[in-house]
Amino acid sequence: MNAPRQGLFASLLILSFALHSILMVVATNYYLKDNRAIQGELLTRQLVTDSINELDPPNTVALALLTSRYATNPSIASLRILDQSDRVLATAGANKTRQGEVFVRDALLNEQKIGRIEVTLIKPSIGEQLRNLWLPLLLSLILHSLLWLGYRTIARPTRSEFLAKMKREAQLKHEIQRLADALEQEKHQASLAIAKAQQLYQKPRTLQNLQDALQQTEQGNDIYLSIQFYDPKQLLGTVNQSIAQTYFNIAQLFLNKVVELCSSHYQLKENELEIIQPFFDDGALVKISSKNANLISALVQVAVVFQLLSEAMYKRYREEKRFALQTRCAIAEELPNMQLPADKAAIRLAQYLHAKETAIYLSKPSFKDVRHCYELVALPNPSNALTREAMLLHGLNNECAQSAQDMRNQILSGRKPQHDEQDN
Structure with missing residues (x-):
């Protein structure tokens, strides 16, 4: 558990240390400048007093000894004594090339200028000042480090x-x-x-029929098949609408053909097995209006055959690096315990499934006549009455499996020329 805003506090401490260092350098520089002014004033005045007797007449030997004695001061960069005509009489200093602050005073005898004194005092550089300030800077760094450690300790939240x-x-x-x-x-x-x-x-007529069918009050005998796309990565929301619509159209062609073949195979009347909702983002809906065993078998066969076609289409499209989605199917009748009509029950049941899975929810009277045709297992991790009573389609008997395979092959062989034309 770290203290809040440690980074901001560390930045403030770094800024504080930098400002502290700058202020120390500025204060030191101001102090040295003031001290140089006082020192320069005193040195030039003392030199004038000591050398005035040797300037008239000029005594270069005495003046040289005098300047040498004064030049032993480490703060003096250079020292010169000049006569009244600015001729150098004596000079001294070990750091004549160093830059510094120059102090000048005229030597006056009886109010007449007899010479001039020039003293250059060393002006320390920033590097020299920092080198001399190493101890205060180190103490400032230690102080800021202690503030950092104290903040981490004090401001750290409790558990x-x-x-x-x-x-x-x-x-x-x-x-x-x-x-x-x-x-x-x-x-x-x-x-x-x-x-x-x-x-x-x-298509007003088709959708009006869809609306009328979904709004019927007598839904007790209806059984719905919901076919949905399995899209855990939300790919439908990322592709172009025209690409998705093309894929929906192909899926719808397959579904139309499956319904046609299953109606013919089970000898159903017109509209006994009908597509209520064509394919869109939320899938498609197929309905039978009776709990007749033959109709239920036909509806299950539609789901099985369409899953085979969907898997074939998915594999082909993935090989061609094209957009494709796998499907899942759910068959359900009305669920009174959850106040779910058959269409809503089928839609909700499909949402619990993964790719290539088919689930069936039917009451025992509806299911007993067709149960022998399928291998069924319970849904894993049921969470409500719908998933507890629904069964997962795990296999078919030989007759149903062969029939489904024949329908798949028939549709693929029948659609293949047109499908290839669309691809080209």
Whole structure:
């Protein structure tokens, strides 16, 4: 558990240390400048007093000895004594090339200028000042380091505060995710409404039949097959709408052919096995209006054959690096315990499934006549009455499996020339 905003506090401490160092250098420079002014004033005045007797007449030997004695001061860079005509009489200093501050004073005798004194005092560079300030800078660094360690110790949250913070963050993350999901769902519903409105405009008769069928009050005998795309990575939302619509159209062609062949195979009357909702983002719906064993077998066969076709189409498209999705199917009748009509039950049951899976929810009277044709297993991890009572289709008997394989081959061979033309 770290203290809050450690990075910001560390940045402030670094800035404080830098400003502290600059202020120390500036203060030292100001102090040295003031000290040089006083020292220069005193030196020039003393030199004038000591050398005035040797300037008139000029005594260069005495003046040289005098300048040499003064030049032993380490703060003096250079020292010169000049006569009244600015001729150098004596000079001294071990650091004549060093830059510094020059102090000048005239030597006056009886109010007449007899010479001039020039003293250059060394002006330390920034590097020299920092070298002389190493101890204060080190103490400042230690002080700032102690402040950093003290902040980490004092400001560190307790375990209860840390757990409370984590709980608040988890709640906030959950709320954000919930709002994002709600927004995404609203967008999805809006796109569905727009698309269905466009289909209603283009095909009013078909969609009117769909609406009438879905709004029937007597739904007790209806059984629905929901075919949905398995899209855990939300690929449908990333592809171009025209590409997705082309894929929907191909899936719809397959479904139409499967319904046609299954109706013929089971000798069904017209509209006994009908497509209620064509393929779109949320899949397709197929309905039978009776719990007749022959009709239920036909509906299950539609799901099995379409799954075989979907898998074949998925493998081919993936080999060609084209957009494709696997499917999942659910067959269900009305579920009174959960107040679910048959269509909603089938849609919800499909949402619990993974790719290539088919689940069936039927009451015992509806299921007993066709159960012997299929190998069924319970759904793993059931969470409600629908998933507890539904069964996962695990296999078919030889007759149903051979029939489904024959229908698959017939559709693929029948559609292959047209399909290749579309690809080309």
